[in-house]
Amino acid sequence: MLKVLHLSDIHMGSSFTHGKVNPETGLNTRLEDFVRTLGQCIDRAIAEPVDLVLFGGDAFPDATPPPFVQESFAKQFRRLADANIPTVLLVGNHDQHSQGTGGASLSIYRTLAVPGFIVGDTIATHRIRTPNGDIQVLTLPWLTRSTLLTRPDTEGCSLAEVNHLLIERLQPVLEAEIRRLDPDCPAILLAHLMADRANFGAERFLAVGKGFTIPISCLIRPEFDYVALGHVHKHQNLNPDNNPPIIYPGSIERVDFSEEKEDKGYIWLEIAKGEVNWTFCSLPVRSFCTINVDAFEEDDPQEAILRAIARKPIQDAVVRLIYKVRSNALERIDTAQLHEALKEAHTYTIRPEIVTKIARSRLPELGAGNHLDPLEALQAYLKNREDLQDISAEMVEAARELAGSEL
Numbered sequence: 001m002l003k004v005l006h007l008s009d010i011h012m013g014s015s016f017t018h019g020k021v022n023p024e025t026g027l028n029t030r031l032e033d034f035v036r037t038l039g040q041c042i043d044r045a046i047a048e049p050v051d052l053v054l055f056g057g058d059a060f061p062d063a064t065p066p067p068f069v070q071e072s073f074a075k076q077f078r079r080l081a082d083a084n085i086p087t088v089l090l091v092g093n094h095d096q097h098s099q100g101t102g103g104a105s106l107s108i109y110r111t112l113a114v115p116g117f118i119v120g121d122t123i124a125t126h127r128i129r130t131p132n133g134d135i136q137v138l139t140l141p142w143l144t145r146s147t148l149l150t151r152p153d154t155e156g157c158s159l160a161e162v163n164h165l166l167i168e169r170l171q172p173v174l175e176a177e178i179r180r181l182d183p184d185c186p187a188i189l190l191a192h193l194m195a196d197r198a199n200f201g202a203e204r205f206l207a208v209g210k211g212f213t214i215p216i217s218c219l220i221r222p223e224f225d226y227v228a229l230g231h232v233h234k235h236q237n238l239n240p241d242n243n244p245p246i247i248y249p250g251s252i253e254r255v256d257f258s259e260e261k262e263d264k265g266y267i268w269l270e271i272a273k274g275e276v277n278w279t280f281c282s283l284p285v286r287s288f289c290t291i292n293v294d295a296f297e298e299d300d301p302q303e304a305i306l307r308a309i310a311r312k313p314i315q316d317a318v319v320r321l322i323y324k325v326r327s328n329a330l331e332r333i334d335t336a337q338l339h340e341a342l343k344e345a346h347t348y349t350i351r352p353e354i355v356t357k358i359a360r361s362r363l364p365e366l367g368a369g370n371h372l373d374p375l376e377a378l379q380a381y382l383k384n385r386e387d388l389q390d391i392s393a394e395m396v397e398a399a400r401e402l403a404g405s406e407l
């Protein structure tokens, strides 16, 4: 059996707003988190050692990362080159540059001819020699409108029509690759895509434009022993029958709060022709913690907020505190005390939400049993809104005009 490590969606250089500057290194702590987590994947690959590392795409937030971020990434992957571990870097949507073709942020590895490194920026099959036998990897990078279509093909087409055309073109191209596979050699499809069966995660907010969706039927092929995906940040297997497994490992670190409750990790894989065992391996990543407090009805909103904070494991976490209070209760919130209560967190944000809710019971004249014309109802409403007193006369006047024009 060949040993393979499959990871994806590193997004190194993102999540900086959740970090702070480490005074000892001058670096954002979230960059350090991402480097540490990626380092743990590479550690495992080298310790075993694996026969192959597959990266499913989205190395950085965009195709032009700052040099210090690019270098942090390169330093980790270089360890694989030093250990003679073949590595495939697939190009995701965040790795593509709008100008030029291919993966701008990853193609440097090909340009420099890093030994054992393959950059997957085209649909192609790579036969990789390892000490434990050969393995085939079919790379399918993120598809764009220009991948398989020309401008005249798509002129005047809606996004859905372009998607349809693209799938029509993709199918024979994939088919040709599949038919050329050596049936005696294990085969993996490595693809960065949104499959139509996937549950969305943060990537739907991160993507610049809406991307294309690939039908799962293109991926469920007996010729593949394993389908290694990238793009969706939530780990999932799209084919529980495992014939073949179709796996998103998910992102290796939490990119934003939408990933608060997700386990993060990579896929450990043992593979031979017609045989595959895979395991999701959790990574100990920094926790995110949302504290939502509805203190609207509380007599002592400060106390309610402090109690809610005390209940949550905020130590070293990225925390956001969101509390709802009445506008007249805001002055009773002691913000300094909240800062003190949150100081165990790695970083935190505090977001007060002022609620001005009028409970129905306090305006019996607006109850279901009463019949008021709209103008009377407005006047009754305004009578109970002290904050609107200064403009209430104008509002009534405006309403009278509106009602008048309707009649």
Ligand SMILES: [Mn+2]
Pocket: 057, 058, 092, 093, 094, 192, 203, 230, 231, 232
């Ligand atoms: Mn992606």
